[in-house]
Amino acid sequence: MRKYARMWLIITIGVALVACDNSDDNGITDDTNQPPSDGEQLSDEVPPQGEQAIDEWLATEAYLDWACELEPNTTREGVHGVNLVCSNNAVANNTEGDDPWPIGAAAVKELYDSDGLDIIGYAVSIKTEMDSAGGSNWYWYEKIDGNLIVDGLDERLCADCHEMASRDLMYVTVSAN
Numbered sequence: 338m339r340k341y342a343r344m345w346l347i348i349t350i351g352v353a354l355v356a357c358d359n360s361d362d363n364g365i366t367d368d369t370n371q372p373p374s375d376g377e378q379l380s381d382e383v384p385p386q387g388e389q390a391i392d393e394w395l396a397t398e399a400y401l402d403w404a405c406e407l408e409p410n411t412t413r414e415g416v417h418g419v420n421l422v423c424s425n426n427a428v429a430n431n432t433e434g435d436d437p438w439p440i441g442a443a444a445v446k447e448l449y450d451s452d453g454l455d456i457i458g459y460a461v462s463i464k465t466e467m468d469s470a471g472g473s474n475w476y477w478y479e480k481i482d483g484n485l486i487v488d489g490l491d492e493r494l495c496a497d498c499h500e501m502a503s504r505d506l507m508y509v510t511v512s513a514n
């Protein structure tokens with residue numbers, strides 16, 4: 338639901354901009370006011386690494402523009418408790434098949450309290466090299482209730498379990514379609 342609502346918002350803004358553009362020119366096309374193409378989107382495709390940078394980035398909620406589950410999932414009873422997963426384009430456009438994920442494949446997981454109402458933390462995984470090397474070449478980040486759990490490459494706490502995922506260290510993937 339949220340995804341579609343956002344899509345409509347973007348489309349609506351797009352239409353408004355086009356309408357604006359048409360009204361104030363005399364048929365002369367002026368490209369100088371155009372934003373740089375996709376610059377913003379590209380930087381939001383892969384989260385930054387390091388506690389402070391990633392905390393700031395998570396606070397922007399840029400990942401909500403990725404392919405996200407519609408609601409916190411209360412039926413998964415694993416280590417992560419109630420959570421909602423978002424997959425970036427590198428994952429969401431590649432959910433068919435079982436090839437290793439491309440470099441930059443990333444997931445953000447919102448961690449919720451047991452009622453699924455409040456976000457209590459985040460977990461993030463980012464693939465940094467084509468060779469996953471058993472998770473050593475993934476960046477892992479997790480913070481719960483303000484407590485930093487991991488922040489770095491080769492965090493065995495995360496990688497040892499994620500290595501058991503059927504496809505290249507990622508368990509839950511959300512398709513773009």
Ligand code: HEC
Pocket residue numbers: 413414415416417418420422444445446460461462477478479486487492494495496498499506507508509510
């Ligand atoms: C004991 C196994 C286990 C451990 C340890 C573990 N995870 Fe997970 N993780 C899972 C499972 C299973 C899922 C999918 C189901 C779910 O979300 O609960 C998952 C999902 C995720 C996702 C969403 C993308 C995906 O792969 O499905 C992220 C991001 C994530 N974990 C990060 C972490 C981080 C960071 C750590 C280390 C602090 C960690 N995990 C530790 C089992 C584990």
